[in-house]
Amino acid sequence: MDSRNIKEIIFKIFAENNINIDNINEDDSLIAKGILDSMTFVNILLAIEEELNIEIDFENIDINSIVTINSLCDAVSKITN
Amino acid sequence: MNIQQYLLKSFKKYNDNNALFTYNKYYTYNQLAELSCKIADTILYIKYIKQPVIIMGSKSFYTHAAICGTIIAGSYYIPLNEIFPLERNMNIIKLSNAKILLLDYTDFAHYDDILNNIHNYNIICPEEHYEYLSSKFTNHNFYTPKDYNNKLLDAEKDDAVYMLFTSGSTGVPKGIKISNLNISSYIQAFIKRNSITNQDKLMQMNDLTFDLSIHSIFLSFICGACLYIPDSNNKINPNKFIISHKITHILMVPSTLAIMKKLRLLKSNVFQSVKYIGFCGETLPFDNAILIAEAAPNAKLENIYGPTEATIACTYFEFNKNTKELPEYAGSMPIGKAYDGMEVFLIDENLNIINTGIGQIVLSGKQLAKGYINNEVQTKAKFIKIDNKDCYLTGDLGRWVNGELVFLGRNDAQVQIKGYRVELYEIENAISKIENIVSNAVIPTPVNSITYENLTAFITVKDDNIDTYQIKSILSQTLPDYMVPNTYIVLDNMPLNSNGKIDRNQLKNMLQ
Numbered sequence: 001m002d003s004r005n006i007k008e009i010i011f012k013i014f015a016e017n018n019i020n021i022d023n024i025n026e027d028d029s030l031i032a033k034g035i036l037d038s039m040t041f042v043n044i045l046l047a048i049e050e051e052l053n054i055e056i057d058f059e060n061i062d063i064n065s066i067v068t069i070n071s072l073c074d075a076v077s078k079i080t081n
Numbered sequence: 082m083n084i085q086q087y088l089l090k091s092f093k094k095y096n097d098n099n100a101l102f103t104y105n106k107y108y109t110y111n112q113l114a115e116l117s118c119k120i121a122d123t124i125l126y127i128k129y130i131k132q133p134v135i136i137m138g139s140k141s142f143y144t145h146a147a148i149c150g151t152i153i154a155g156s157y158y159i160p161l162n163e164i165f166p167l168e169r170n171m172n173i174i175k176l177s178n179a180k181i182l183l184l185d186y187t188d189f190a191h192y193d194d195i196l197n198n199i200h201n202y203n204i205i206c207p208e209e210h211y212e213y214l215s216s217k218f219t220n221h222n223f224y225t226p227k228d229y230n231n232k233l234l235d236a237e238k239d240d241a242v243y244m245l246f247t248s249g250s251t252g253v254p255k256g257i258k259i260s261n262l263n264i265s266s267y268i269q270a271f272i273k274r275n276s277i278t279n280q281d282k283l284m285q286m287n288d289l290t291f292d293l294s295i296h297s298i299f300l301s302f303i304c305g306a307c308l309y310i311p312d313s314n315n316k317i318n319p320n321k322f323i324i325s326h327k328i329t330h331i332l333m334v335p336s337t338l339a340i341m342k343k344l345r346l347l348k349s350n351v352f353q354s355v356k357y358i359g360f361c362g363e364t365l366p367f368d369n370a371i372l373i374a375e376a377a378p379n380a381k382l383e384n385i386y387g388p389t390e391a392t393i394a395c396t397y398f399e400f401n402k403n404t405k406e407l408p409e410y411a412g413s414m415p416i417g418k419a420y421d422g423m424e425v426f427l428i429d430e431n432l433n434i435i436n437t438g439i440g441q442i443v444l445s446g447k448q449l450a451k452g453y454i455n456n457e458v459q460t461k462a463k464f465i466k467i468d469n470k471d472c473y474l475t476g477d478l479g480r481w482v483n484g485e486l487v488f489l490g491r492n493d494a495q496v497q498i499k500g501y502r503v504e505l506y507e508i509e510n511a512i513s514k515i516e517n518i519v520s521n522a523v524i525p526t527p528v529n530s531i532t533y534e535n536l537t538a539f540i541t542v543k544d545d546n547i548d549t550y551q552i553k554s555i556l557s558q559t560l561p562d563y564m565v566p567n568t569y570i571v572l573d574n575m576p577l578n579s580n581g582k583i584d585r586n587q588l589k590n591m592l593q
Contacts, residue, residue, distance in 0.1 A: 017573040031313050038317040039581075040574040042340050043541075058344040059351075063318040 003077045006052070010073055013047045026069040041067075054079045083261035084152050085236040087268075087303045092117070095305040098279055101145055102326070103310040108142050110305070113149065116142070119226035120150025120205060124181055126229040127203045131240060133179035136160045137195065138188040139289060140310045143207050147183035148289075148298065150226070155234035157241035157258065158183075160289035163190040164579055169254065170195055173246050176256050176455050186210060196221065238262040244454070245292055245389050256454040259292075263392040266447035268299060270420040274397070275357050275381065279305030281329040282354075286316050286337070291580050292393045293332050293361055306330075320346045327354035334362040336581040338369050352377035361385045361394050363582050364488060365414040367406045374402035386416035386488060390463070390473050392448035395423040396486055407482060411510055415485040422447040424470075425486060427479055432467055439489060442477045445470045478506075496525045498533050498563050508536065508566065511559050515552060517543050520575045520583070523566055528589040536566035539588050541575050 014021050019036050030036055036044070045066075049056055056066075056079065066072045082090075092114035101108045124134060134151040136158050138144025151158040159177045161170045174182075174195070182204045186192045196204075200220045208225040215223040236242075238261050246254035277283070283306050285297035301308040306329075315322045320341065323331070338360065341347050355377040360370070365384045374382055382401060387394035398417025419425040427440030449471060452460035463474050478489040490506030505523045512521045521540045525533035540547075549569040556565045576587040 029314060031317060038340060039336065039577055041317060042343050043574055046343060058318060058346055059320065059348075061318075062321065064312075064314045067314045067317075 003073060006077050006080065007073045009051055010048060010069070010076065013044055013051060017044055017047070019044070021069060024069070027071075029067045030069070031067050048076060052076065052080060082265060083236050083238060083240075084242050084264055084299065084303075085155060085233075085261070087265075087299075088117070088149055088153060091302055091305055095279060098305060099307040100302065101142060101308050101310070103140050103142060103145070103308075104312065106142070107307075112142075113146055113302075116146035116226060117149035117153055119228055120147055120183065121154035121233065122229045122231050123205050123224050123226050124151065124154040124156060125231040125234065126227075127181055127205075127224065129231065129234075131155045131157075131234055131236070132181065133177045133241075133244065134158050135174055135177060135179045135182040136289065137182060137192055138185040139163055140312070141185045141188035143185040144183075144188050144289075145298070145308070146226075147185070147205075149302065151183070152236070152242055153233065155236045155240065157243055159244045159246075161189070161195070162288055162290040162579060163192075164288070165290070167191070167194050167198070171198055172254055174199060176246070176254065177244060181205065184210075184214075186214065193218075236261055238265075243295065245290060247389050253455070255456045255459060257389050257450045258454060259295075259389075259392050259450055263448050263450065264295070264299065266422040267296075267392045267394075267420070268303060270422055271296075271300065272304070273421060275330075275383075277301075277304040277306055277330060281306040281356070282309055282326060283307070283330040284309045284311065284319065284323065284326075284328045286311055286319060286331075286333065288579055291362070292389050293334070296332050296359075296361075296393050297330075300330075318344060318346070320344075320351070323352055323355065329354060330357045331355060332359040332361060334581040335360050335365045335369065336363065336577065338365075338373055342369055342372060347372040347376045349375045350378050353379060355380040357381050357383075359383045359385050359394075359397075360414070361387075362580055364490075367410060367412055367414050370400060370414045371402055371404070374400070374404075384414040384416055386486075387444070387448075388473070388475055388477075390450050390475075391423070391444045391446075392450070395420045395444055395446070395448050396425055398485060409480065409482040410487055411489060412513070413488060415482065415487045416479070417485050419444075419446070420448070427481065427486075428467070428474075432465075434467070436481060439478055439480050442475045442479045442486070442488075443467065443472050444475060445472045449473050478504075496533050498525060498536065503536075503564055505536075508538075508556075508560060508564050511556055512538060512540065512552070512566075515555055517547060518552075519543055522575065522583050522585060522588055524585065524588050524592060526568075526592060528592050535568065536564075537568040537570060537592060538566035539570050539572055539575065539591075541572050545571075547571060 066075045095110040099107045100110045100113045182202050184206050196218045202221050205224045241258040244258045283297045283301040287293040311322045358380050384398045385394035386396045396416045398415045423446035429435050452464045479486050508523045519541045523538050526535045576584040578584040
């Protein structure tokens with residue numbers, strides 16, 4: 001799957017969780033900017049796992065490396081490859 | 082000893098030990114002492130009295146020195162919160178009567194909205210911020226922390242250390258002042274049960290406006306330990322932070338535990354370094370609690386309970402992986418017995434103390450505040466005398482089970498539906514047992530009326546294909562009809578407030 005598709009899927013999942021990310025900087029931390037709370041973010045991560053049938057290694061992943069739209073897309077692309 | 086003396090003693094004693102780790106940097110007790118004492122001196126230079134001081138910051142070294150400095154000046158601090166709406170922060174500033182404000186603008190989003198809305202405040206900021214702030218906000222007087230050689234004002238036992246605000250039902254927050262006597266009693270009771278040494282590392286993951294932050298900040302600085310502040314990203318997944326920094330003491334809300342469980346982080350023996358974990362702020366589900374017992378095998382575990390009005394927490398229940406769940410616990414971990422210096426009991430509707438059955442939880446003892454600073458009506462209603470003792474009516478329900486107190490939800494979660502008295506807690510508990518349901522909250526409708534007609538259940542689910550008819554029929558097996566909600570709204574996420582609890586006001590707004 002190419003990275004553009006992954007981005008589309010991730011955007012779709014945010015939309016399904018009623019989080020509007022159309023107008024945010026894709027390099028801003030979603031958490032620090034208060035765009036979503038931690039529980040919502042966790043639910044979105046789990047939804048991404050399910051949708052793409054992947055498993056994110058939460059034990060070892062640096063959470064800082066997945067809190068922006070861009071970094072999240074990158075990280076998920078790496079896992080799917 | 083009061084908190085001012087405790088802090089000054091630590092500053093002398095622990096010198097080069099690390100006091101704080103925040104934004105990826107360590108700061109020693111000497112560094113903390115130097116800046117705190119300058120801030121104290123500057124506060125007293127501006128006005129030589131004991132006074133309220135507003136803190137605008139969240140995690141930085143300057144913000145922590147601001148808290149310590151205010152106390153060393155013999156004054157008391159009032160934190161704002163960058164995630165509060167502007168109106169709430171403005172309300173707090175107004176109600177506090179403070180004229181001095183401590184600001185680290187790099188540590189508080191949207192600080193400029195607040196500074197533009199108030200005028201003629203005395204603002205103490207870090208030296209490197211002075212030029213920028215004083216040219217941008219000409220409506221305030223700016224100061225930087227300096228030595229003025231003022232004699233410190235000694236704090237007395239009844240002087241306040243901090244003031245926090247809890248939401249009032251009318252929308253105006255209620256201010257609660259916590260005194261040196263209150264907080265010293267809390268700290269002494271806690272240290273008697275749980276040792277903290279100058280080798281320990283305490284993690285502080287709560288907002289300054291939530292009193293769980295006070296537990297970690299003061300216990301750490303008083304015991305000479307190092308306080309670790311994870312950034313907001315690490316708060317989601319504190320796993321790595323705890324392991325890599327070898328954290329020894331943690332106080333968390335049960336929601337954090339729920340997140341760790343969802344992320345599959347609660348594996349056996351992962352938190353080897355941890356010596357103590359306390360849970361506070363909401364109901365601790367029994368099964369989650371047992372998972373943490375296995376993840377942190379060397380930790381002493383406590384469920385602690387208490388309202389802001391009684392200083393952080395005033396009951397505790399120690400548990401471990403062998404703790405047996407009793408049906409009377411209603412799925413949660415008990416909240417146990419009173420802290421040293423405190424008394425806890427249950428009363429019925431006529432204010433008689435009861436030993437059996439469900440009653441309202443009442444607190445008495447050294448940790449009790451004197452009342453709300455700006456709300457005489459609520460003070461008279463909640464702070465009363467029973468058997469000639471000063472008591473606080475919590476509005477929480479509980480029951481004694483084998484000498485341990487079990488928390489059974491809020492008193493105001495009790496409503497009349499179609500003439501019946503209904504405990505929302507009991508319904509939520511029944512819904513939570515249904516497979517596929519992750520979290521739920523029941524709201525009586527129509528909202529904002531005195532007499533309710535129906536119940537609406539908000540739920541989040543694992544699998545989207547949920548049949549509400551099926552939920553109804555399962556509930557009908559255990560609940561009388563009038564307790565079975567007639568409307569079900571499936572949410573993607575349960576809204577949480579800044580303390581991580583389910584935000585019922587947001588849910589009510591969805592129904593309006």
